[in-house]
Amino acid sequence: MNPESFRKRFAEIPSEMERIVAEGEIPGISCGVRFGDTVETASFGVTNTNHPLNVNDEAFFQIGSITKTFVALAVMRLVDAGRIDLERPVKELLEDFALSDKGAEEKITVKHLLTHTSGMKGDYFKDFGYGKDALEKMVKSMSAIPQINPPGKILSYCNSGFYVAGRA
Structure with a gap:
């Protein structure tokens, strides 16, 4: 085109x-x-009915979870291209992937990340700015978050899993 x-x-x-x-x-x-x-x-x-500002190219919106759809799409395109295996441990894709629970760190797969079954603490938010290295810094900082459940056992909404999936 x-x-x-x-x-x-x-x-x-x-x-x-x-x-x-x-x-x-x-x-x-x-x-x-x-x-x-x-x-x-x-x-x-308008951006908000209570405090209306016209929407334009410069308007900021809280993007919420729509990014998870884009991350999953990107990952699945890599799966289709044979570059990512959903059943492969994340640690094989991201050598610097580290969690406080070393057993879970070795077992968590890309599939766990995309299906909210990694067992990692899901509500983990830190601000590393807008630089190209922000996601890398976020994933590296996750080495201190707790493992709530064993990988693959319980579905629990997990924002932090999508940081890792996006990095992969």
Whole structure:
């Protein structure tokens, strides 16, 4: 696809976004897509109905768990390409992956990470800024978090597992 074809295809998206906002389903929406060096964006509505600011390219939204979908998609593309095996221990992919529970550290697989069954403490949040090394720093800092359950035994929502999956 060339940049002009990309722009034409993207042009179909804003009208749907505008319809969703007009119908009151959501107060505001912003979308950005990059194809090579070409970036297209569209924004509609307000950031918050209680303190409305117009949504634009500069508006910040709390992204919440939508990133887990993107991480899982990226991992599964690597699985399809034969670069990641879901059953392989994470420690084989990330040699510096370390947890306080060394037994769990050796057993946790990529599948455990994506299915919230790693057993790691899930609510672990530290701010390492926006640098290219932020995720690496986050995963390295996880060596101190507790192991709550044995890997693969209990499903428990696990944000921290997705830091590791994203790093892998």
